Amino acid sequence: METGTWKVKTGLAQMLKGGVIMDVVTPEHAKIAEEAGACAVMALERVPADIRAAGGVARMADPTVIEAIMKAVSIPVMAKCRIGHFVEAQALEALGVDYIDESEVLTPADEAYHVWKHDFKVPFVCGCRDLGEALRRIGEGAAMIRTKGEAGTGNIVEAVRHMRAVMDGIRKLVSTPQEELMAKAKEMGAPFALVEELHKSGKLPVVNFAAGGVATPADAALMMQLGADGVFVGSGIFKSSNPEPRAKAIVKATTHYQDPKIIAEVSKKLGEAMPGLDIKQIPSEELLASRGW
Amino acid sequence: MRIGVLAVQGAFAEHIAALEKLEVEALPVRLPAELLGLDGLVIPGGESTSISRLLSDYDLAGGIKNLAERDLAIMGTCAGMILLARESADPKVKPLGLMDIRVKRNAFGRQIESFEAELAIPALGEKPFPGVFIRAPIIEQASDGVETLCQLDSSTIVAARQERLLAAAFHPELTDDLRFHKYFVDIVNGSKS
Numbered sequence: 001m002e003t004g005t006w007k008v009k010t011g012l013a014q015m016l017k018g019g020v021i022m023d024v025v026t027p028e029h030a031k032i033a034e035e036a037g038a039c040a041v042m043a044l045e046r047v048p049a050d051i052r053a054a055g056g057v058a059r060m061a062d063p064t065v066i067e068a069i070m071k072a073v074s075i076p077v078m079a080k081c082r083i084g085h086f087v088e089a090q091a092l093e094a095l096g097v098d099y100i101d102e103s104e105v106l107t108p109a110d111e112a113y114h115v116w117k118h119d120f121k122v123p124f125v126c127g128c129r130d131l132g133e134a135l136r137r138i139g140e141g142a143a144m145i146r147t148k149g150e151a152g153t154g155n156i157v158e159a160v161r162h163m164r165a166v167m168d169g170i171r172k173l174v175s176t177p178q179e180e181l182m183a184k185a186k187e188m189g190a191p192f193a194l195v196e197e198l199h200k201s202g203k204l205p206v207v208n209f210a211a212g213g214v215a216t217p218a219d220a221a222l223m224m225q226l227g228a229d230g231v232f233v234g235s236g237i238f239k240s241s242n243p244e245p246r247a248k249a250i251v252k253a254t255t256h257y258q259d260p261k262i263i264a265e266v267s268k269k270l271g272e273a274m275p276g277l278d279i280k281q282i283p284s285e286e287l288l289a290s291r292g293w
Numbered sequence: 294m295r296i297g298v299l300a301v302q303g304a305f306a307e308h309i310a311a312l313e314k315l316e317v318e319a320l321p322v323r324l325p326a327e328l329l330g331l332d333g334l335v336i337p338g339g340e341s342t343s344i345s346r347l348l349s350d351y352d353l354a355g356g357i358k359n360l361a362e363r364d365l366a367i368m369g370t371c372a373g374m375i376l377l378a379r380e381s382a383d384p385k386v387k388p389l390g391l392m393d394i395r396v397k398r399n400a401f402g403r404q405i406e407s408f409e410a411e412l413a414i415p416a417l418g419e420k421p422f423p424g425v426f427i428r429a430p431i432i433e434q435a436s437d438g439v440e441t442l443c444q445l446d447s448s449t450i451v452a453a454r455q456e457r458l459l460a461a462a463f464h465p466e467l468t469d470d471l472r473f474h475k476y477f478v479d480i481v482n483g484s485k486s
Binding site for chain 2: 018098259
């Protein structure tokens with residue numbers, strides 16, 4: 001009997017596919033998410049929109065909050081650590097969370113190095129903006145990948161940009177001749193072994209979710225049609241005027257993403273979506289996606 | 294032969310790929326109309342609460358129950374096993390109530406307790422079967438009509454069969470070993486009664 005294997009780490013992400021992972025800050029939120037059909041929750045002290053508004057240094061949540069949420073629901077509970085903060089990750093593993101998100105939404109603890117995730121039994125998910133970044137994180141041991149998007153904006157444009165970049169990278173790598181792969185790996189800054197593996201298999205070795213800006217059922221379905229395996233919704237649910245029906249609608253839209261009639265139906269009467277931000281209005285030093293490398 | 298794979302949430306693509314390797318036509322099922330004309334159905338692993346909610350939409354659950362009464366063969370793995378059960382200890386999941394087993398969700402604990410183990414499954418031959426257990430359930434209790442296919446110890450049943458219903462707590466779809474899927478395809482064919 002062996003625990004913490006690559007197979008069980010990547011396997012849990014495979015079980016989350018076609019599902020919606022929702023940010024929650026209280027046990028009550030977590031129960032609403034579970035009841036709506038979320039396949040997992042992300043336990044936080046504040047949703048990204050509030051982290052963005054508060055400014056300052058954003059850190060791992062208080063373990064009391066995480067434990068209360070773990071008690072409240074039976075679905076997997078994820079929690080975030082700062083980029084490179086391997087001690088926050090150790091603490092989260094000790095709490096028994098099911099997945100750790102080494103996340104750009106929190107203030108990075110290390111500007112040069114990410115956590116060496118192979119050392120942990122608990123699996124990690126990491127953000128990426130393109131295929132090279134995805135493969136660097138997988139090389140460090142991330143068992144699941146998500147787009148960075150631009151968290152807390154309610155604006156899907158960055159998640160679309162990042163998902164398209166990953167998919168485009170895969171298509172190009174598949175058609176790259178073998179003798180050009182090493183140069184390609186250098187150009188992408190990605191581990192050669194993973195570049196070669198992807199060239200042969202034609203797909204990422206781990207599950208790839210969309211994140212960072214999903215606010216409506218149509219946003220979720222858009223990301224699924226672009227090739228996401230599932231969707232994270234951060235501020236989009238609990239910063240909207242009526243979280244419960246919106247959560248249910250986003251779950252349905254993620255399952256039935258190829259069915260426009262269902263998307264139209266579930267989009268009715270959801271109330272106000274979260275307030276959105278134009279990315280161009282955000283000063284470049286406040287963009288979360290540029291944290292990490 | 295056409296086998297449907299319930300595709301509302303979870304690892305349905307992996308089951309479709311395994312069935313296709315056995316040269317079986319495998320189709321995703323998201324709406325009741327897609328159940329028509331199937332010879333078998335797979336309910337995959339995923340989150341059982343999530344799948345259970347999505348099954349109540351468009352009365353997919355009713356459609357599956359109707360077909361099960363007319364002898365549709367069904368295989369459930371992990372969350373799928375929970376949904377096949379007559380009874381779940383957890384009121385958050387509404388099982389379909391098809392198989393005379395009582396199941397316990399997350400029986401081994403949280404993700405850090407997820408594990409791989411070699412399994413003895415005599416029905417599949419002598420070679421051990423690679424068992425991948427992810428936040429896995431167990432069968433706590435099985436009625437007389439249920440045949441145990443595999444157990445980890447005397448009180449932990451992890452695979453069972455009741456006529457045309459087949460359940461596993463682990464994930465054959467995450468391995469390259471096709472014997473468990475082949476066993477189900479044989480049930481669908483009616484050649485292993």
